[in-house]
Amino acid sequence: MNTYEDCWEACLKSMQQELGDFAFKTWFGDLQFISYENNTIILKSSDIFYIEHIKLKYMPILTAVCEQCFNQKNINIKLVLEEDLKEVLNQSKKQNSENNLNHNYIFENFVIGESNRLAHAASVAVAESPGIYNPLFLYGDVGLGKTHLMHAIANYILLKAPDTKVLYASCEKFTNELIASIREQKNKEFREKYRKIDVLLIDDIQFIVDKTQTQEEFFHTFNDLKDSGKQIIISSDRPPNEIETLTERLRSRFAGGLIADIKTPNFETRTAILEKKAESLNISIPKDVSQFIAKSVKSNIRELEGALTRVIAYSNLTGVSLSVELAENALKDIIQDTDVSISTDTILEAVSNHFNVKIEEIKSKKRNQPITTARQVYMYLTREILNESLLNIGKSIARDHSTVIHGIEKIEEKIKKDKNFENSLIILKDKILKR
Structure with missing residues:
Protein backbone atom coordinates (compact mmCIF):
# COMPACT_ATOMS: atom_id res chain seq x y z
CA MET A 1 0.00 0.00 0.00
CA ASN A 2 1.44 3.39 -1.00
CA THR A 3 2.47 5.87 1.69
CA TYR A 4 1.77 9.59 1.32
CA GLU A 5 5.47 10.07 0.56
CA ASP A 6 5.09 7.59 -2.32
CA CYS A 7 2.10 9.57 -3.59
CA TRP A 8 4.14 12.77 -3.46
CA GLU A 9 7.01 11.13 -5.37
CA ALA A 10 4.47 10.14 -8.05
CA CYS A 11 3.34 13.79 -8.16
CA LEU A 12 6.89 14.98 -8.72
CA LYS A 13 7.40 12.52 -11.59
CA SER A 14 4.20 13.69 -13.25
CA MET A 15 5.15 17.36 -12.82
CA GLN A 16 8.58 16.69 -14.32
CA GLN A 17 6.94 15.11 -17.37
CA GLU A 18 4.56 18.07 -17.71
CA LEU A 19 7.12 20.87 -17.28
CA GLY A 20 10.36 19.40 -18.59
CA ASP A 21 13.59 18.98 -16.65
CA PHE A 22 14.73 22.62 -16.55
CA ALA A 23 11.48 24.24 -15.34
CA PHE A 24 10.84 21.38 -12.94
CA LYS A 25 14.27 21.58 -11.27
CA THR A 26 14.12 25.38 -11.14
CA TRP A 27 10.75 25.70 -9.39
CA PHE A 28 10.11 22.33 -7.75
CA GLY A 29 13.61 21.14 -6.86
CA ASP A 30 13.40 23.04 -3.56
CA LEU A 31 9.97 21.75 -2.46
CA GLN A 32 9.75 19.25 0.41
CA PHE A 33 6.70 17.19 1.35
CA ILE A 34 5.78 17.69 5.03
CA SER A 35 2.38 16.13 5.62
CA TYR A 36 -1.01 15.14 4.25
CA GLU A 37 -3.95 15.41 6.63
CA ASN A 38 -7.61 16.40 6.35
CA ASN A 39 -7.22 16.50 2.56
CA THR A 40 -4.50 19.17 2.88
CA ILE A 41 -0.94 18.77 1.60
CA ILE A 42 1.69 20.91 3.34
CA LEU A 43 4.84 21.60 1.29
CA LYS A 44 7.93 23.47 2.51
CA SER A 45 10.18 25.83 0.53
CA SER A 46 13.20 27.89 1.56
CA ASP A 47 12.35 30.88 -0.69
CA ILE A 48 9.19 33.03 -0.86
CA PHE A 49 9.97 33.79 -4.51
CA TYR A 50 9.56 30.10 -5.43
CA ILE A 51 6.30 29.89 -3.47
CA GLU A 52 4.78 32.95 -5.14
CA HIS A 53 5.82 31.80 -8.62
CA ILE A 54 4.32 28.32 -8.11
CA LYS A 55 1.08 29.86 -6.81
CA LEU A 56 0.91 32.21 -9.78
CA LYS A 57 1.83 29.84 -12.59
CA TYR A 58 1.64 26.18 -11.55
CA MET A 59 -0.98 25.79 -8.80
CA PRO A 60 -3.85 24.51 -11.03
CA ILE A 61 -1.74 21.79 -12.63
CA LEU A 62 -0.07 20.89 -9.31
CA THR A 63 -3.49 20.51 -7.67
CA ALA A 64 -4.79 18.34 -10.51
CA VAL A 65 -1.72 16.09 -10.38
CA CYS A 66 -1.95 15.75 -6.57
CA GLU A 67 -5.64 14.85 -6.75
CA GLN A 68 -4.79 12.11 -9.24
CA CYS A 69 -1.79 10.72 -7.36
CA PHE A 70 -3.42 10.90 -3.91
CA ASN A 71 -6.71 9.63 -5.38
CA GLN A 72 -8.70 12.37 -3.62
CA LYS A 73 -10.90 15.22 -4.83
CA ASN A 74 -10.74 18.87 -3.70
CA ILE A 75 -7.21 18.66 -2.32
CA ASN A 76 -5.91 21.81 -0.67
CA ILE A 77 -2.19 22.63 -1.05
CA LYS A 78 -0.34 24.83 1.47
CA LEU A 79 3.07 26.19 0.44
CA VAL A 80 4.94 27.24 3.57
CA LEU A 81 8.26 28.98 4.20
CA GLU A 82 10.69 27.00 6.34
CA GLU A 83 10.63 29.60 9.12
CA ASP A 84 6.79 29.53 9.23
CA LEU A 85 6.46 25.75 9.22
CA LYS A 86 6.37 25.21 12.99
CA GLU A 87 3.60 27.78 13.46
CA VAL A 88 1.52 26.33 10.60
CA LEU A 89 1.82 22.79 11.97
CA ASN A 90 0.92 23.96 15.48
CA GLN A 91 -2.15 25.79 14.17
CA SER A 92 -3.25 22.71 12.26
CA LYS A 93 -2.73 20.48 15.30
CA LYS A 94 -4.57 22.91 17.58
CA GLN A 95 -7.53 23.21 15.23
CA ASN A 96 -7.79 19.43 14.85
CA SER A 97 -7.77 18.89 18.62
CA GLU A 98 -10.26 21.67 19.35
CA ASN A 99 -12.90 20.90 16.75
CA ASN A 100 -13.07 17.16 17.66
CA LEU A 101 -13.53 16.08 14.03
CA ASN A 102 -13.00 12.67 12.50
CA HIS A 103 -11.36 13.36 9.14
CA ASN A 104 -12.24 9.91 7.81
CA TYR A 105 -15.89 10.96 7.62
CA ILE A 106 -16.30 12.70 4.27
CA PHE A 107 -19.06 12.88 1.66
CA GLU A 108 -17.04 10.80 -0.81
CA ASN A 109 -17.24 7.65 1.34
CA PHE A 110 -20.87 8.07 2.42
CA VAL A 111 -23.10 5.59 0.58
CA ILE A 112 -26.34 7.18 -0.64
CA GLY A 113 -29.62 5.24 -0.78
CA GLU A 114 -33.35 5.85 -0.47
CA SER A 115 -33.03 5.71 3.31
CA ASN A 116 -30.71 8.73 3.55
CA ARG A 117 -31.06 10.65 0.28
CA LEU A 118 -32.71 13.77 1.75
CA ALA A 119 -30.34 13.92 4.73
CA HIS A 120 -27.32 13.61 2.44
CA ALA A 121 -28.58 16.27 0.00
CA ALA A 122 -29.36 18.67 2.85
CA SER A 123 -25.92 18.10 4.39
CA VAL A 124 -24.14 18.80 1.10
CA ALA A 125 -26.24 21.96 0.61
CA VAL A 126 -25.31 23.23 4.09
CA ALA A 127 -21.63 22.40 3.55
CA GLU A 128 -21.58 24.29 0.24
CA SER A 129 -23.70 27.23 1.46
CA PRO A 130 -23.65 27.52 5.27
CA GLY A 131 -26.82 29.19 6.53
CA ILE A 132 -29.08 27.92 3.73
CA TYR A 133 -30.89 25.59 6.18
CA ASN A 134 -30.46 26.78 9.74
CA PRO A 135 -30.58 24.77 11.84
CA LEU A 136 -30.17 21.49 10.01
CA PHE A 137 -31.73 18.81 12.22
CA LEU A 138 -30.77 15.20 11.37
CA TYR A 139 -32.50 12.34 13.13
CA GLY A 140 -32.52 8.56 12.97
CA ASP A 141 -31.68 5.44 14.92
CA VAL A 142 -28.21 4.60 16.23
CA GLY A 143 -25.55 3.69 13.68
CA LEU A 144 -27.28 4.92 10.52
CA GLY A 145 -24.86 7.70 9.51
CA LYS A 146 -25.92 10.89 11.30
CA THR A 147 -22.48 11.45 12.83
CA HIS A 148 -20.79 10.65 9.51
CA LEU A 149 -22.81 13.38 7.78
CA MET A 150 -22.12 15.91 10.54
CA HIS A 151 -18.36 15.37 10.34
CA ALA A 152 -18.52 15.39 6.53
CA ILE A 153 -20.19 18.82 6.62
CA ALA A 154 -17.50 20.20 8.92
CA ASN A 155 -14.63 18.63 6.98
CA TYR A 156 -15.96 19.99 3.69
CA ILE A 157 -16.35 23.51 5.10
CA LEU A 158 -12.81 23.46 6.50
CA LEU A 159 -11.47 22.17 3.20
CA LYS A 160 -13.01 25.10 1.32
CA ALA A 161 -12.34 27.69 4.02
CA PRO A 162 -9.61 26.47 6.43
CA ASP A 163 -9.93 29.51 8.69
CA THR A 164 -13.59 28.79 9.50
CA LYS A 165 -14.14 28.22 13.23
CA VAL A 166 -15.90 24.88 13.50
CA LEU A 167 -16.83 23.06 16.71
CA TYR A 168 -18.30 19.57 17.02
CA ALA A 169 -19.44 18.28 20.42
CA SER A 170 -21.81 15.72 21.82
CA CYS A 171 -24.69 16.96 23.96
CA GLU A 172 -23.08 15.14 26.88
CA LYS A 173 -19.80 17.04 26.35
CA PHE A 174 -21.69 20.35 26.15
CA THR A 175 -23.45 19.52 29.45
CA ASN A 176 -20.28 18.39 31.23
CA GLU A 177 -18.36 21.49 30.15
CA LEU A 178 -21.25 23.70 31.27
CA ILE A 179 -21.26 22.07 34.72
CA ALA A 180 -17.47 22.44 34.97
CA SER A 181 -17.65 26.11 33.95
CA ILE A 182 -20.21 26.81 36.68
CA ARG A 183 -18.21 24.93 39.29
CA GLU A 184 -14.95 26.66 38.33
CA GLN A 185 -16.60 30.03 37.67
CA LYS A 186 -15.53 30.05 34.03
CA ASN A 187 -18.86 30.91 32.42
CA LYS A 188 -17.26 33.52 30.16
CA GLU A 189 -14.73 31.04 28.74
CA PHE A 190 -17.47 28.46 28.16
CA ARG A 191 -19.67 30.93 26.28
CA GLU A 192 -16.78 32.20 24.18
CA LYS A 193 -15.91 28.64 23.19
CA TYR A 194 -19.43 27.82 21.99
CA ARG A 195 -20.49 31.22 20.68
CA LYS A 196 -17.38 32.71 19.06
CA ILE A 197 -17.51 30.21 16.20
CA ASP A 198 -18.89 29.98 12.67
CA VAL A 199 -20.30 26.44 12.69
CA LEU A 200 -21.62 24.50 15.69
CA LEU A 201 -22.44 20.79 15.47
CA ILE A 202 -24.16 19.14 18.44
CA ASP A 203 -24.63 15.37 18.37
CA ASP A 204 -27.32 13.41 20.28
CA ILE A 205 -29.32 16.43 21.43
CA GLN A 206 -31.95 14.06 22.91
CA PHE A 207 -29.75 13.80 26.02
CA ILE A 208 -30.73 17.37 26.86
CA VAL A 209 -33.99 16.05 28.38
CA ASP A 210 -34.49 16.73 32.10
CA LYS A 211 -31.48 19.08 32.12
CA THR A 212 -33.11 22.45 32.73
CA GLN A 213 -29.92 24.49 32.99
CA THR A 214 -28.39 22.86 29.91
CA GLN A 215 -31.53 23.65 27.92
CA GLU A 216 -31.42 27.25 29.12
CA GLU A 217 -27.75 27.69 28.16
CA PHE A 218 -28.19 25.97 24.81
CA PHE A 219 -31.22 28.14 24.05
CA HIS A 220 -29.13 31.30 24.46
CA THR A 221 -26.18 29.77 22.57
CA PHE A 222 -28.52 28.81 19.73
CA ASN A 223 -30.05 32.30 19.57
CA ASP A 224 -26.68 34.03 19.68
CA LEU A 225 -25.30 31.96 16.80
CA LYS A 226 -28.49 32.09 14.73
CA ASP A 227 -28.80 35.86 15.12
CA SER A 228 -25.16 36.21 14.01
CA GLY A 229 -25.82 34.17 10.86
CA LYS A 230 -23.76 31.19 12.04
CA GLN A 231 -24.61 27.63 10.96
CA ILE A 232 -26.02 25.14 13.47
CA ILE A 233 -26.30 21.39 12.83
CA ILE A 234 -28.02 19.12 15.34
CA SER A 235 -28.55 15.36 15.47
CA SER A 236 -30.93 13.22 17.49
CA ASP A 237 -32.40 9.73 17.57
CA ARG A 238 -35.89 11.23 17.20
CA PRO A 239 -37.58 14.33 15.72
CA PRO A 240 -37.95 17.49 17.89
CA ASN A 241 -41.64 16.87 18.60
CA GLU A 242 -40.79 13.51 20.21
CA ILE A 243 -38.02 14.71 22.56
CA GLU A 244 -39.67 14.55 25.97
CA THR A 245 -39.45 17.52 28.39
CA LEU A 246 -37.86 19.69 25.70
CA THR A 247 -38.94 23.29 26.23
CA GLU A 248 -41.36 24.58 23.61
CA ARG A 249 -39.07 27.45 22.66
CA LEU A 250 -36.22 25.03 21.86
CA ARG A 251 -38.58 22.66 20.08
CA SER A 252 -39.81 25.58 17.98
CA ARG A 253 -36.29 26.66 17.06
CA PHE A 254 -35.22 23.13 16.11
CA ALA A 255 -38.24 22.88 13.84
CA GLY A 256 -37.52 26.29 12.30
CA GLY A 257 -34.89 24.98 9.89
CA LEU A 258 -34.79 21.76 7.88
CA ILE A 259 -35.53 18.41 9.52
CA ALA A 260 -34.22 15.35 7.65
CA ASP A 261 -34.46 11.75 8.79
CA ILE A 262 -32.26 8.73 8.12
CA LYS A 263 -33.94 5.35 8.00
CA THR A 264 -32.54 1.83 8.14
CA PRO A 265 -30.85 1.11 4.77
CA ASN A 266 -32.55 -1.33 2.42
CA THR A 338 -32.05 -12.89 13.23
CA ASP A 339 -33.15 -14.94 10.26
CA VAL A 340 -33.59 -18.25 12.08
CA SER A 341 -35.94 -16.76 14.69
CA ILE A 342 -37.87 -14.54 12.27
CA SER A 343 -40.02 -16.03 9.54
CA THR A 344 -43.02 -14.96 7.48
CA ASP A 345 -45.21 -16.54 10.17
CA THR A 346 -43.47 -14.42 12.84
CA ILE A 347 -44.20 -11.24 10.91
CA LEU A 348 -47.75 -12.32 10.11
CA GLU A 349 -48.49 -12.93 13.80
CA ALA A 350 -46.97 -9.58 14.83
CA VAL A 351 -48.97 -7.67 12.19
CA SER A 352 -52.13 -9.53 13.20
CA ASN A 353 -51.70 -8.51 16.85
CA HIS A 354 -50.72 -4.94 15.98
CA PHE A 355 -53.81 -4.27 13.84
CA ASN A 356 -56.11 -6.54 15.86
CA VAL A 357 -56.92 -8.50 12.71
CA LYS A 358 -57.00 -12.30 12.47
CA ILE A 359 -54.32 -14.05 10.41
CA GLU A 360 -57.07 -15.79 8.44
CA GLU A 361 -58.47 -12.37 7.50
CA ILE A 362 -55.09 -11.16 6.24
CA LYS A 363 -54.92 -14.24 4.01
CA SER A 364 -58.56 -13.90 2.93
CA LYS A 365 -60.10 -11.99 0.01
CA LYS A 366 -61.67 -9.39 2.32
CA ARG A 367 -60.92 -5.81 1.22
CA ASN A 368 -62.16 -3.57 4.05
CA GLN A 369 -59.59 -1.00 5.18
CA PRO A 370 -58.14 -2.42 8.43
CA ILE A 371 -57.58 -5.82 6.82
CA THR A 372 -56.17 -4.38 3.58
CA THR A 373 -53.77 -2.12 5.51
CA ALA A 374 -52.61 -5.02 7.69
CA ARG A 375 -52.09 -7.17 4.59
CA GLN A 376 -50.01 -4.47 2.87
CA VAL A 377 -47.97 -3.82 6.02
CA TYR A 378 -47.19 -7.54 6.17
CA MET A 379 -45.97 -7.43 2.54
CA TYR A 380 -43.83 -4.34 3.24
CA LEU A 381 -42.26 -5.64 6.47
CA THR A 382 -41.56 -9.11 5.05
CA ARG A 383 -39.67 -7.48 2.18
CA GLU A 384 -37.84 -5.11 4.57
CA ILE A 385 -36.91 -7.59 7.29
CA LEU A 386 -36.38 -10.84 5.39
CA ASN A 387 -35.69 -9.44 1.91
CA GLU A 388 -38.06 -12.18 0.76
CA SER A 389 -38.89 -12.41 -2.95
CA LEU A 390 -42.16 -10.90 -4.16
CA LEU A 391 -43.24 -14.33 -5.36
CA ASN A 392 -42.73 -15.96 -1.94
CA ILE A 393 -44.43 -13.09 -0.12
CA GLY A 394 -47.41 -13.48 -2.41
CA LYS A 395 -47.53 -17.26 -1.95
CA SER A 396 -47.60 -16.90 1.84
CA ILE A 397 -50.94 -15.04 1.67
CA ALA A 398 -52.31 -16.35 -1.64
CA ARG A 399 -51.54 -13.27 -3.74
CA ASP A 400 -49.62 -12.76 -7.00
CA HIS A 401 -46.42 -10.70 -7.20
CA SER A 402 -48.11 -7.68 -8.86
CA THR A 403 -50.47 -7.40 -5.88
CA VAL A 404 -47.46 -7.52 -3.57
CA ILE A 405 -45.72 -4.73 -5.52
CA HIS A 406 -48.88 -2.61 -5.32
CA GLY A 407 -49.19 -3.28 -1.58
CA ILE A 408 -45.58 -2.33 -0.82
CA GLU A 409 -45.88 0.85 -2.90
CA LYS A 410 -49.05 1.82 -1.01
CA ILE A 411 -47.27 1.52 2.33
CA GLU A 412 -44.24 3.48 1.04
CA GLU A 413 -46.58 6.28 -0.08
CA LYS A 414 -48.36 6.32 3.27
CA ILE A 415 -45.04 6.47 5.14
CA LYS A 416 -44.08 9.61 3.20
CA LYS A 417 -47.39 11.32 3.96
CA ASP A 418 -48.16 10.15 7.50
CA LYS A 419 -45.45 10.53 10.16
CA ASN A 420 -47.54 8.82 12.86
CA PHE A 421 -48.06 5.82 10.61
CA GLU A 422 -44.33 5.69 9.89
CA ASN A 423 -43.51 5.78 13.61
CA SER A 424 -46.00 3.01 14.35
CA LEU A 425 -44.30 0.84 11.69
CA ILE A 426 -40.88 1.53 13.22
CA ILE A 427 -42.18 0.37 16.60
CA LEU A 428 -43.76 -2.74 15.06
CA LYS A 429 -40.56 -3.57 13.16
CA ASP A 430 -38.49 -3.20 16.35
CA LYS A 431 -40.83 -5.58 18.17
CA ILE A 432 -40.38 -8.17 15.43
CA LEU A 433 -36.58 -7.82 15.37
CA LYS A 434 -36.33 -8.09 19.17
CA ARG A 435 -38.44 -11.25 19.47
Missing part, protein backbone atom coordinates in the same frame (compact mmCIF):
# COMPACT_ATOMS: atom_id res chain seq x y z
CA PHE A 267 -30.88 -4.42 0.98
CA GLU A 268 -29.37 -2.63 -2.05
CA THR A 269 -27.90 0.16 0.08
CA ARG A 270 -26.53 -2.31 2.63
CA THR A 271 -24.80 -4.21 -0.18
CA ALA A 272 -23.31 -0.97 -1.55
CA ILE A 273 -22.08 0.01 1.93
CA LEU A 274 -20.29 -3.32 2.30
CA GLU A 275 -18.67 -3.05 -1.12
CA LYS A 276 -17.53 0.53 -0.42
CA LYS A 277 -16.05 -0.53 2.92
CA ALA A 278 -14.25 -3.50 1.35
CA GLU A 279 -12.86 -1.20 -1.36
CA SER A 280 -11.50 1.18 1.30
CA LEU A 281 -9.69 -1.81 2.85
CA ASN A 282 -8.28 -2.84 -0.57
CA ILE A 283 -10.18 -6.12 -0.37
CA SER A 284 -12.04 -7.68 -3.28
CA ILE A 285 -15.28 -9.14 -1.97
CA PRO A 286 -17.39 -11.48 -4.15
CA LYS A 287 -20.86 -10.15 -4.93
CA ASP A 288 -22.63 -13.15 -3.42
CA VAL A 289 -20.71 -12.67 -0.15
CA SER A 290 -21.61 -8.98 0.19
CA GLN A 291 -25.24 -9.82 -0.59
CA PHE A 292 -25.26 -12.63 1.97
CA ILE A 293 -23.95 -10.30 4.70
CA ALA A 294 -26.42 -7.58 3.67
CA LYS A 295 -29.29 -10.05 3.93
CA SER A 296 -28.08 -11.36 7.30
CA VAL A 297 -27.47 -8.03 9.08
CA LYS A 298 -30.24 -5.45 8.80
CA SER A 299 -30.06 -3.42 12.01
CA ASN A 300 -27.59 -0.60 11.33
CA ILE A 301 -24.41 0.34 9.48
CA ARG A 302 -22.08 -0.19 12.43
CA GLU A 303 -23.20 -3.78 12.88
CA LEU A 304 -23.10 -4.28 9.11
CA GLU A 305 -19.47 -3.14 8.88
CA GLY A 306 -18.68 -5.12 12.03
CA ALA A 307 -20.00 -8.25 10.33
CA LEU A 308 -17.80 -7.56 7.30
CA THR A 309 -14.75 -7.12 9.54
CA ARG A 310 -15.59 -10.41 11.22
CA VAL A 311 -15.86 -12.26 7.91
CA ILE A 312 -12.57 -10.80 6.63
CA ALA A 313 -10.79 -11.66 9.90
CA TYR A 314 -12.18 -15.21 9.76
CA SER A 315 -10.86 -15.54 6.21
CA ASN A 316 -7.41 -14.22 7.17
CA LEU A 317 -7.11 -16.39 10.28
CA THR A 318 -8.24 -19.61 8.60
CA GLY A 319 -6.50 -18.97 5.29
CA VAL A 320 -9.74 -19.69 3.44
CA SER A 321 -10.89 -17.47 0.56
CA LEU A 322 -13.99 -15.32 0.96
CA SER A 323 -17.14 -17.26 0.11
CA VAL A 324 -20.75 -17.53 1.23
CA GLU A 325 -19.91 -20.74 3.11
CA LEU A 326 -17.11 -18.98 5.01
CA ALA A 327 -19.40 -16.02 5.77
CA GLU A 328 -22.08 -18.40 7.10
CA ASN A 329 -19.55 -19.91 9.51
CA ALA A 330 -18.20 -16.53 10.59
CA LEU A 331 -21.67 -15.09 11.24
CA LYS A 332 -23.55 -18.19 12.38
CA ASP A 333 -24.43 -16.78 15.81
CA ILE A 334 -25.61 -13.49 14.26
CA ILE A 335 -27.71 -15.30 11.68
CA GLN A 336 -29.27 -17.47 14.38
CA ASP A 337 -30.28 -14.34 16.25
